[in-house]
Amino acid sequence: xxxxxxxxxxxxxxxxxxxxxxxxxxxxxxxxxxxxxxxxxxxxxxxxxxxxxxxxxxxxxxxxxxxxxxxxxxxxxxxxxxxxxxxxxxxxxxxxxxxxxxxxxxxxxxxxxx
Amino acid sequence: xxxxxxxxxxxxxxxxxxxxxxxxxxxxxxxxxxxxxxxxxxxxxxxxxxxxxxxxxxxxxxxxxxxxxxxxxxxxxxxxxxxxxxxxxxxxxxxxxxxxxxxxxxxxxxxxxxxxxxxxxxxxxxxxxxxxxxxxxxxxxxxxxxxxxxxxxxxxxxxxxxxxxxxxxxxxxxxxxxxxxxxxxxxxxxxxxxxxxxxxxxxxxxxxxxxxxxxxxxxxxxxxxxxxxxxxxxxxxxxxxxxxxxxxxxxxxxxxxxxxxxxxxxxxxxxxxxxxxxxxxxxxxxxxxxxxxxxxxxxxxxxxxxxxxxxxxxxxxxxxxxxxxxxxxxxxxxxxxxxxxxxxxxxxxxxxxxxxxxxxxxxxxxxxxxxxxxxxxxxxxxxxxxxxxxxxxxxxxxxxxxxxxxxxxxxxxxxxxxxxxxxxxxxxxxxxxxxxxxxxxxxxxxxxxxxxxxxxxxxxxxxxxxxxxxxxxxxxxxxxxxxxxxxxxxxxxxx
Numbered sequence: 008x009x010x011x012x013x014x015x016x017x018x019x020x021x022x023x024x025x026x027x028x029x030x031x032x033x034x035x036x037x038x039x040x041x042x043x044x045x046x047x048x049x050x051x052x053x054x055x056x057x058x059x060x061x062x063x064x065x066x067x068x069x070x071x072x073x074x075x076x077x078x079x080x081x082x083x084x085x086x087x088x089x090x091x092x093x094x095x096x097x098x099x100x101x102x103x104x105x106x107x108x109x110x111x112x113x114x115x116x117x118x119x120x121x
Numbered sequence: 122x123x124x125x126x127x128x129x130x131x132x133x134x135x136x137x138x139x140x141x142x143x144x145x146x147x148x149x150x151x152x153x154x155x156x157x158x159x160x161x162x163x164x165x166x167x168x169x170x171x172x173x174x175x176x177x178x179x180x181x182x183x184x185x186x187x188x189x190x191x192x193x194x195x196x197x198x199x200x201x202x203x204x205x206x207x208x209x210x211x212x213x214x215x216x217x218x219x220x221x222x223x224x225x226x227x228x229x230x231x232x233x234x235x236x237x238x239x240x241x242x243x244x245x246x247x248x249x250x251x252x253x254x255x256x257x258x259x260x261x262x263x264x265x266x267x268x269x270x271x272x273x274x275x276x277x278x279x280x281x282x283x284x285x286x287x288x289x290x291x292x293x294x295x296x297x298x299x300x301x302x303x304x305x306x307x308x309x310x311x312x313x314x315x316x317x318x319x320x321x322x323x324x325x326x327x328x329x330x331x332x333x334x335x336x337x338x339x340x341x342x343x344x345x346x347x348x349x350x351x352x353x354x355x356x357x358x359x360x361x362x363x364x365x366x367x368x369x370x371x372x373x374x375x376x377x378x379x380x381x382x383x384x385x386x387x388x389x390x391x392x393x394x395x396x397x398x399x400x401x402x403x404x405x406x407x408x409x410x411x412x413x414x415x416x417x418x419x420x421x422x423x424x425x426x427x428x429x430x431x432x433x434x435x436x437x438x439x440x441x442x443x444x445x446x447x448x449x450x451x452x453x454x455x456x457x458x459x460x461x462x463x464x465x466x467x468x469x470x471x472x473x474x475x476x477x478x479x480x481x482x483x484x485x486x487x488x489x490x491x492x493x494x495x496x497x498x499x500x501x502x503x504x505x506x507x508x509x510x511x512x513x514x515x516x517x518x519x520x521x522x523x524x525x526x527x528x529x530x531x532x533x534x535x536x537x538x539x540x541x542x543x544x545x546x547x548x549x550x551x552x553x554x555x556x557x558x559x560x561x562x563x564x565x566x567x568x569x570x571x572x573x574x575x576x577x578x579x580x581x582x583x584x585x586x587x588x589x590x591x592x593x594x595x596x597x598x599x600x601x602x603x604x605x606x607x608x609x610x611x612x613x614x615x616x
Binding site: 027032035039042043046047049050052053054055077078081084085088091092095096099102103106107112115 | 249252253256260263267270271272275276278279280282283286287290293294296297298300301306
């Protein structure tokens with residue numbers, strides 16, 4: 008199970024990087040979204056996957072089969088933050104398009120030149 | 122309690138300034154009072170820390186190391202103090218230089234939100250919590266950099282936003298893998314676990330992810346390109362604020378995190394960091410030399426100066442780290458000051474371009490004086506703070522017998538001097554008939570924009586003249602940073 012997830016993470020990272028290198032800003036945003044999903048999955052995979060395991064102890068403190076609850080808490084935070092960042096990116100893209108009328112990353116050179 | 126208020130007060134101030142945004146005068150005055158309150162608070166924290174060594178809060182009363190632990194040691198305390206001071210000066214400077222539009226559009230709110238993120242990052246000892254503070258910080262900085270909605274700003278912002286989001290994603294991936302390998306996120310606990318573990322060097326593959334994350338934030342050599350592409354686009358007070366706070370948070374995190382990892386594979390990290398430091402210094406200063414826009418020269422200089430801080434870290438001796446911290450403090454003050462003076466130049470002449478400037482020495486000698494102080498400070502002339510900074514970095518590299526990097530550091534400081542002289546010659550001494558000053562006349566300069574510049578100039582000189590007490594404090598700070606057992610014990614059973 009971890010192996011499948013690991014391969015999926017790899018594919019997501021590769022796809023995200025490919026999209027980042029395209030010229031369109033929409034694809035740049037999509038690339039960042041994919042990479043942030045892949046990162047969230049890394050967090051999810053961090054403690055190993057336990058099937059049918061609960062994330063809490065029995066009343067007497069014992070447990071039969073347990074998953075680590077911490078990565079799940081972390082991933083929840085990371086998803087929320089990622090959502091906020093994506094919303095900001097899309098707003099930025101919209102504003103950028105409205106003011107410059109272009110979606111082409113190659114048109115962004117002017118702040119690089121002196 | 123004091124540590125928590127350092128995070129909660131900026132949040133409160135952000136909310137209050139958001140509510141006051143229509144009453145501009147009340148808004149400005151309250152922001153000023155808030156900023157002064159934070160400076161006083163952090164002054165008290167420095168005093169407390171030099172008495173008790175560590176101030177620790179276990180958030181939510183969770184048992185160490187399960188909960189989030191906030192801890193302030195000497196390094197954090199001094200960083201907290203200097204960042205709130207910078208915010209105070211920037212708020213005073215913005216008084217008349219920022220348009221009313223900015224104040225109405227929550228400019229001050231996001232300044233305080235940014236400060237909250239920065240304070241949190243300086244305070245926390247939990248890695249995931251650090252990530253969250255980074256997000257608070259970059260989110261506010263995203264808003265600040267795009268606030269004017271000009272074409273230039275948005276173009277710069279696309280690069281800035283993309284690189285910063287990528288850096289926090291690298292950081293987050295690192296956190297995931299680190300937790301998988303060690304089962305802890307608390308930095309003190311992590312240090313303890315790595316000391317006990319046999320194959321601690323295996324952590325390097327994860328540490329590199331952290332290094333890239335922090336490296337993009339602190340703009341080190343192969344990762345710095347977003348900085349000069351975006352820092353000159355927003356209005357000047359915002360640029361000055363960013364140059365003072367943001368990259369330095371990255372350097373602070375590198376200091377804090379690598380001091381845990383470094384000892385387990387000293388050979389690798391020393392060579393690696395020394396190479397990065399050398400390249401950062403050289404590339405930053407050479408690209409700065411080719412620029413003709415004051416803000417861009419200064420932006421590239423930020424990169425070059427980060428190299429000196431990484432060099433101090435790479436040596437990893439108490440003196441080296443103390444030198445890195447001193448350099449960081451000096452750089453925060455002098456660089457922010459240089460940016461603010463650039464703002465004054467623009468206010469007086471209407472341009473940042475050296476080719477269009479000239480005659481300033483004759484027409485405005487006081488401006489030349491204001492520029493000379495941070496410029497000589499950055500170039501490293503005695504008695505200014507940069508001299509002590511460079512001297513201690515070079516002394517530390519001689520002590521560790523790293524002569525090559527020492528030579529690089531010396532040569533780079535000559536180039537720094539060269540570009541400062543370039544601004545001086547082109548902007549102040551050159552006879553330029555074509556300056557369009559006749560159109561502008563002599564714009565009236567407000568007291569509020571001169572005051573922070575003068576104050577920061579005084580700080581630059583004071584840091585150079587009274588270097589000894591400060592440096593002794595920083596030596597204690599660096600010994601404290603290297604003392605992992607003390608850190609662990611302080612966090613485990615706080616006073």
